[in-house]
Each structure stands twice: as structure tokens, then as C-alpha cells.
Amino acid sequence: MENIRHLEENIWQLDLKVDNETEFVAPYLIKAGNSFILVDIGPKVGIPELERQLQIMGVNQRNLKFIFLTHIHLDHSGGLGTLLKNFPDTEVIVHRRGVPHLIDPYKVLWQSSLDTLGWVAEMYQKPDPVSEDCLIAIQDKTFEINVDGLEFQWIETPGHASHHFSFMMMDKKIMFSGDSAGMFIPGLNDALVPTTPHPYRMSSGIESLNAMIEYKPEKIAYAHHAIRPNADLLLKKHIDQLESWKLCVSDCLKKGISEEEAIAKEISGVDLESGRLFSASEDFGGLRKALVGSITGFVHLINQE
Numbered sequence: 001m002e003n004i005r006h007l008e009e010n011i012w013q014l015d016l017k018v019d020n021e022t023e024f025v026a027p028y029l030i031k032a033g034n035s036f037i038l039v040d041i042g043p044k045v046g047i048p049e050l051e052r053q054l055q056i057m058g059v060n061q062r063n064l065k066f067i068f069l070t071h072i073h074l075d076h077s078g079g080l081g082t083l084l085k086n087f088p089d090t091e092v093i094v095h096r097r098g099v100p101h102l103i104d105p106y107k108v109l110w111q112s113s114l115d116t117l118g119w120v121a122e123m124y125q126k127p128d129p130v131s132e133d134c135l136i137a138i139q140d141k142t143f144e145i146n147v148d149g150l151e152f153q154w155i156e157t158p159g160h161a162s163h164h165f166s167f168m169m170m171d172k173k174i175m176f177s178g179d180s181a182g183m184f185i186p187g188l189n190d191a192l193v194p195t196t197p198h199p200y201r202m203s204s205g206i207e208s209l210n211a212m213i214e215y216k217p218e219k220i221a222y223a224h225h226a227i228r229p230n231a232d233l234l235l236k237k238h239i240d241q242l243e244s245w246k247l248c249v250s251d252c253l254k255k256g257i258s259e260e261e262a263i264a265k266e267i268s269g270v271d272l273e274s275g276r277l278f279s280a281s282e283d284f285g286g287l288r289k290a291l292v293g294s295i296t297g298f299v300h301l302i303n304q305e
């Protein structure tokens with residue numbers, strides 16, 4: 001069961017080895033009483049592997065009660081329509097603004113993914129539409145749900161995406177932060193790096209990090225790709241990191257350095273953890289591409305100011 005990691009008493013991580021990369025797309029599986037919850041599900045290309053792992057874990061149509069989506073980017077939700085064909089009774093909790101894109105992914109989601117991600121979107125594959133009946137749309141900035149005795153509190157955390165939610169598993173105070181608190185890469189000596197693709201909204205992003213800090217989480221469950229203690233320190237460290245990136249990218253632009261790879265070199269000089277991913281081997285191709293995309297987010301942000 002090399003792809004399935006048991007992280008906490010009732011939490012597993014299912015590494016889908018998308019594009020043969022480990023530590024890239026790895027949804028969490030939570031057991032609540034006799035029910036299961038999936039936290040994000042990965043892109044369409046990962047669904048056969050996800051279904052195989054769910055079967056190993058004893059997850060079936062009757063006990064997979066919920067899918068909690070942090071946001072609808074393809075690496076988190078692209079496989080939803082495909083998976084739900086075999087799990088017709090599972091309910092999906094998602095930000096109201098994500099709903100139209102799940103129901104009709106071809107209108108905006110697929111094209112914008114191709115524009116932003118290029119070959120990575122093709123590799124993820126084109127999502128299948130999702131039936132509206134499966135979706136529970138969160139209308140407010142917060143939301144609570146109790147699943148078989150396990151309590152979850154949701155908190156809107158825009159920045160990375162305008163429709164992003166994080167949620168805290170209250171008994172263990174684990175904050176599932178999706179992509180709103182960066183990516184954490186154990187395979188690169190515990191590198192914490194930004195996830196700020198265009199259109200990144202930095203002021204909302206920082207507000208979201210501060211809002212999460214107020215919930216006093218003990219651990220963070222990063223969508224990419226680990227659960228770590230010292231949540232408070234990591235969230236604060238990430239705020240500093242975002243500010244240092246902004247400073248560095250705006251210095252680059254002032255000096256006439258606008259090419260992403262050249263900016264990556266400059267960032268590597270001030271942020272050693274991001275530097276580790278920028279200089280990583282091909283094994284981290286998808287994550288590296290995402291980090292280069294984070295530079296693009298800052299370039300747009302600064303040019304718009």
C-alpha cells in the first residue's frame with residue numbers, strides 16, 4: 001500500500017502519482033464513524049488510481065458520504081464528474097461560485113486551465129460535467145457540518161482562488177488549507193512555497209491566512225502535500241514569504257527583469273525553500289511549473305498596482 005499513507009488515527013493520504021510524480025496530488029481520506037469523507041479528489045487522470053485505492057480502503061457507494069472541495073482547480077476537482085458516476089449518492093460541498101464551473105466545465109474552467117497551465121492541464125485531462133443534484137453550495141463565509149460525530153468548521157479563504165474554502169476538523173484542530181497556505185513539500189527537505197497563480201489576490205490571501213490563525217489550528221493539512229504541526233508558525237512564516245516574494249518580484253520588474261526563469265533565480269537568492277523547488281530535478285516537474293506560475297501571479301499583481 002505504498003500509495004496510501006496513514007497519517008492520523010482517522011486520516012489517510014492517497015497519493016495518486018499523477019504524471020508519475022509522488023507528493024503532487026494526494027487527496028485526504030477521513031473516516032468519521034462509519035462514513036468516509038474525501039478532501040479534494042484530484043484531476044480526471046488520477047481517478048482510476050483513486051478508485052483502486054478507495055476500494056483497498058473499503059470505501060464504497062454507501063459509505064462515501066461527502067467530498068469536501070477546497071476549490072475547483074483541476075488538480076482538486078477535475079475528476080469529480082468521472083468519480084461521481086460510480087458514487088451517485090455522495091454529496092459534494094463546494095463554494096457557491098464553483099458550482100456553475102463544475103456543472104459546465106467547458107464554458108470557462110477548461111479553457112482557463114489550458115491558458116494558465118498549458119501541458120499540465122492536458123495531462124490532467126478535460127473534466128466531465130457534474131450533476132447539480134450532488135452539490136451542496138456554501139452561500140456564506142462560514143459553514144459547519146457534523147459528519148457522524150466529527151465536527152468541521154468551514155472558513156472562506158480567498159486569495160489563491162476567489163472561491164476557496166478551508167475547513168478545520170475541530171476535535172484535532174487540523175486546518176485543511178487547500179492551496180490557501182502554500183504548498184509543503186517533504187521530499188524537498190520540508191520546503192514551504194507559495195501557490196499564487198494569476199489572478200492572485202494578495203490582500204485577500206493575507207487576510208485568509210490571518211483568519212486561519214484566529215481559529216488557532218494545531219496542524220495544517222496542505223493539499224500539496226503533508227500534515228504538519230506548528231500551524232501558527234507555518235501560517236505566519238508563509239505571510240512573511242509572500243511579502244518577500246512581492247518585494248523581490250517588484251525589484252526585478254524595476255530592474256527590467258521580467259522573464260519568469262530570471263525572476264526565479266532572484267527569488268532563489270532570498271527564499272531558499274522556493275529555491276530548492278526551482279532547482280529540483282524533473283521528478284518535481286508539475287510542482288515546479290506551479291511555482292513558476294506563482295511568479296506570474298505576482299508579476300500581474302504588481303503590474304496592476
Ligand SMILES: [Zn+2]
Nearest residue numbers: 073075179223
Ligand atoms: Zn492545487
